[in-house]
Amino acid sequence: MPEAMPVVPAPVRIVLLRPRNPENLGAVARAMKNFGLADWAIAELGTHDFATARRVAVHAEDLLDRPRLVRTLDEAVADCAWVVGTSSRRVRGKRRLAPAAVAREALERAPAGRTAIVFGDERSGLTNDEVLRCHDLSSIPTDEAQPSVNLAQAVLLYAYELRRAALEAHARAPTSAPAGATDAELGSLEAALRAALRAGGFLAGPERHAVRDLVAPLRRARLTQREARLWSAALRTLGRGEG
The missing domain is CATH 3.40.1280.10 (SPOUT methyltransferase, trefoil knot domain)
Incomplete structure (x- = not known):
């Protein structure tokens, strides 16, 4: 057996x-x-x-x-x-x-x-x-x-x-998938988004819940580590105003 x-x-x-x-x-x-x-x-x-x-x-x-x-x-x-x-x-x-x-x-x-x-x-x-x-x-x-x-x-x-x-x-064959973004990496993405929105003038006053609402669909999307890092890099570049 x-x-x-x-x-x-x-x-x-x-x-x-x-x-x-x-x-x-x-x-x-x-x-x-x-x-x-x-x-x-x-x-x-x-x-x-x-x-x-x-x-x-x-x-x-x-x-x-x-x-x-x-x-x-x-x-x-x-x-x-x-x-x-x-x-x-x-x-x-x-x-x-x-x-x-x-x-x-x-x-x-x-x-x-x-x-x-x-x-x-x-x-x-x-x-x-x-x-x-x-x-x-x-x-x-x-x-x-x-x-x-x-x-x-x-x-x-x-x-x-x-x-x-x-x-x-337990009997199903395991599926391979790229590593998902960790909470810390998603937090870094959120910080980069906040900085970019302030630099661009979107967040001129109190933040309230705007950034949280914008990040929510990204969290639901189950970003991979690579995707989260790419988002963060792009947002940091926008926040610095670089072309």
Whole structure:
């Protein structure tokens, strides 16, 4: 009997912002291990009670030993090609996807780069600035009578959907694709666009949301690294007024 093909999960990083509850940390680690995830980053860790976390992280204690501890969301997602924030808010220019849709698209985007799924703190979730920072949004379709989901439960649900999508697709032949632009490269493109628009007089006053709206379709286009760098170079040249 031939050996079964291994299930290869999508390259996904779980990002936790300001987690305070050690039980949640342990439960998140266990949920990730349950469904084959190992990459996670924590910004502004709000607890150091790892003894309690380890009691909850049954057979996943190794993940508690190696989260990527960072200071900001920017650091956590700089090398990611797609950043999805978990929020029920609706924001112009950002799609709001169900967890299963995020899982399927993360697999589709896998040849181009890593996906980050971002979870806010237990009390208030993502801030407005953090929601705007993400490329797209996702929410769990809970009942209106009890819309709030525990942090670890939310991570488990997304991890399950990622595993299910991988199981359904693991027999497909891998497709080759050029490397996708990272969040940092798209941020550089946005900065170059802002400078060019100011140099050209388009941004004469407060920026408000003009640059964000102009960059949104470029983010949705899933630019390759080469395309993003070409856009940035062209915009920097325009910003300098060179012919």
